Amino acid sequence: MELLRASELADRLSLSRGRISQLVSEGKFDGCYQGNGRNRRFDLAKCVSSLDRTLDFGQMHGNGAEAAATRREVLRETENASGLPAGASQLPDSDTDAMRLVKLEKEKEGLRKLKRENLAYEQAYALRSEVDTQVRRMLQQEIMQIETMLCHAAQRIADELAVDMKTVRSILMQTWRKQREERAQVLDGAADQAELTDAECEADI
Structure with missing residues (x-):
């Protein structure tokens, strides 16, 4: 588990320090860090996973496309290091199609929204x-x-x-x-x- 300060997390995710603070206040990083204030340390993998779940379609594209691409790269690094997606347990190969369908449906709902x-x-x-x-x-x-x-x-x-x-x-x-x-x-x-x-x-x- 890689724990980062807010400034380090901002650098890894291509965001500003102010945006990190805003995401914390909005609750999008709940369960993704330990401590408070200057002692707060963020779990990089959990933060990436949480952003991909909570940000809407518009925030994942347009002005947010670069940050989203950075998160995907961080997620790949995390998966390569652990052999598993961040925050996930081992899934059998038969679940691959189901996961793709869920992801596709989520993207379609984002487009409709x-x-x-x-x-x-x-x-x-x-x-x-x-x-x-x-x-x-x-x-x-x-x-x-x-x-x-x-x-x-x-x-x-x-x-x-x-x-x-x-x-x-x-x-x-x-x-x-x-x-x-x-x-x-x-x-x-x-x-x-x-x-x-x-x-x-x-x-x-």
């Missing part, structure tokens, strides 16, 4: 796009109404104070545009400081 997720994402994206279009149209109309109101206000001020209407209108429009620019900068800053969601954090595996 991925298709369902893709369909749901496409539907949600289409809905969000329509909502974004409607919101932009409403904002444009609101801005036009505000600018029309400012023009009327400039005319009224000019009439009541006997000043040049164009000058009043220019002052009001400059003030309004400066306010829009300042608000846009504030919103851009808030967007830059926004933290990643859990789904975005998963993309590094």
